[in-house]
Amino acid sequence: MKAVLLGSQSIMSPSEILLAIALFCLLLVVIKSFRQQIPQGLKQLPGPRAYPLIGNVLELQKNPHLALTQMSQRYGDVMQIHIGTRPVLVLSGLETIKQALVKQGEDFSGRPDLYSFQYIGDGQSLTFGRDSGEVWRARRKLAQNALKAFSASANPTSSTCLLEEHVSKEADYLVMKFQELMDEKKSFDPYRYLVVSVANVICAMCFGKRYNHEDQELLSLVNLNNEFGAAAASGNPADFIPVLQYLPSRTMKAFKDLNQRFTAFVLKIVKDHYTSFDKENIRDITDSLINHCEDKKLDENANILLSDQKIVNIVSDLFGAGFDTVTTALSWSLMYLVTFPEIQKKMQEEIDQTIGRERKPRLSDRSTLPYTEAFILEMFRHSSFLPFTIPHW
Template sequence: MLQVSSVLPIPLSVILIGAVVVCAFILLFQNSEKATTAPGPFAWPLFGNLLSLGKKPHEYLTSLRSVYGDVFQIKMGSHTTVVINGLQALKHVCVKQSEEFAGRPNFYSFNYIANGKSMGFSDYGPRWQLHRRIAQNVIAQFTNKRHNPIEEAIIQEAEFLTTNFLATPGKPVDPHNEIYLSVGNIICALCFGKRYKRDDPDFMQLVKNNDEFMAFAGAGNPVDIMPWMRHFTKRSFNKFVSILETMNKFSLKKRQEHLDTFNKMNIRDVTDALIQMTDDISEEEKLSVGLTDEHILITVQELIGAGFDTIASTLQWTVLFMSTNPEYQEKVHAEIREVIGMDRFPTMDDYPLLPFTEACIIETMRHSCIFPFALPHSTTKDTHVNGIYIKAKTLVFLNLWSVNYDEENFPEPKVYNPYRFLDSGGNVNRSAVDLFRPYGAGKRRCPGEQLARMELFLFFCTIMQKCKFDVIEEEPPVVDSKYGLTLKPKDFKVYVSARK
């Protein structure tokens, strides 16, 4: 016969221990110094609000705005996190209090990216300021010239992209791969001074590295928000480190090739320009802020990561929106045909002459909002926003989705409508454009904004000039995103035919 007394103590002990642990965590949360006085939903011990975020955390957090206001808090695992919502609050923290919100959290995984010498993932301070200034100056060398080699490379690559789109008439085309490879080639032209053939081993390695990094980063690193998880996720985190090591080896190989052939009288690309910077910036200045030559040279790796997936994803969205809104597609093509014709390819000189085309690009960026939270920020010192206290070193999310989908500024925000960015005269309404921030704002504003604008305009204009996109009636695309580090459109195919 089963003895009741021999069975009961085990489950009872488990229950009692569990109760003690839960109570201890609740007391810990209640008695610890508050990181912020912002309101927010109840958070569970250990996991915080993670279980409530769902598959579309940007939409969930935006829904909380109507309950808790523009500044509220959630718990990301063990991290108290302040979420900033709406344009006014965003401008306040990024512009008026830019230094106070320019920090980066000390996430465990950030110490491994670019050997811990990253500009984008490093905290705010004198070293970051010098590093940022160097990166901006180098990018400007290749995007602000009147006779711009990068513009020429984009035009050539856009022509190649349209040729590949039209290579299989009458057959469904998945635009993802060709767009991805073309954008990758522009990054190569910028960083390494050359465009590659699609089957080039170095180019294939670069694409593979970026694919693997984005896939892993998109899944998130649990150790960043729940440090205790590192004991249970060693295998997956080691895979992440292995991906980073492969990327580092590739960058070192390309850097050495440039060092072996470097000529300061002939700066060929960004890598050469960064090598030149290691000489131009005095050792005294570098030493004073702790910046090394390694910090400077590894900037190439960051430019590849920052300028690859974001541009490619936005261009995929443009194809999706044009194919599902044929009336806008025809209007874009008609405008390009009238201004440019069909015998030459678009250039940046055409930019101010194509307002409806520009409006479609802007509306695509607003609607897709591919980077809904940007990279996480942290406060650099104790501060206040809207009367709410936020302690130094507090994790901060800038909810860009809440800005792009604010019904007060963008009525019917889920509707794709480029006319919202045009005035009554058919010109781009700059006041409307100023209502959202696709490139961020303040100290952490995207340093590659000029290059991004150039790529989006030239690629979009060229494919709209030469190609007509039609949905596949039997397999209509779903206009929705899949969540990751960036918001990509769900996989889709279209018919592509040549414009006459």
């Protein structure tokens, strides 16, 4: 369709009008990226020069943690980069991070308003939600209390607590599985078995249910978590170039879908727990949350109604919080033990001499196993769980 001249006026086609608007918006974004306003009294932070629209994305490459490490050596422990059109403050070094996240933790406890975060837990996630005020603190306290209550709950059939019992049972199964695999294959990748075992423990903690390792429901949860991790790790361009929010995206559609599926799964379990809830028999973290809500219909700090949906969001956060980190910790531990068999031997000797082989180690044995504890702490210090934390605001 072409423009038609009528006297001295020209009528533009709809496609030409849309193109003109798009170019105008693009021009505004470019101009804004070049004219970043710095508040009076503050100076420009050090950092690499950013390109219009894409910022410093090209410099981050495939391994952004390595690229940022090199940049920090040039620009210092506090620098600014741009991802898309968003300015991002990058902190490096132990003392700098402690200052921000520990000493000034309240100042930096919020989350940025990234586009994708609104689809995690319907935007009400403790981990990804932007709210860090009184409502958030009240919900965090509720989650902590429920976790502590469950961790201290005694197992009616043994002298150990429920949490330790779940971990012990899964550890027995995992050791047996590793022995079978060694007999059959002589070598194997332990990760796929670790991740299912960790998922099983978290399911037992959150939902009071331990699955068979071939159970499709358990495997679907593991797959959901893997999909979420892959989507989060790859990043969503619309988070950093806002205009892309209005364009169709297969990645974003898949991200929304997997969050909806997981929320629906947890909601069903929470509803089932309500129908079978027994105040005298707290089976898991979901029961602990329901118990707290039954005792206090209104939260004493924020005066907010503790609804089923909030329980779903808290359970979802607790489920996701321990999944990747625990699996990664176990993977690093196994790698170090295989790499340094002499350390493995010393740990085994300490356990044999202190506890013997008549029973399994318990958490209460921690103070009598200094070498084993030292190995675990050193593993946490020396290994790398994640190159980045979730962005703070």
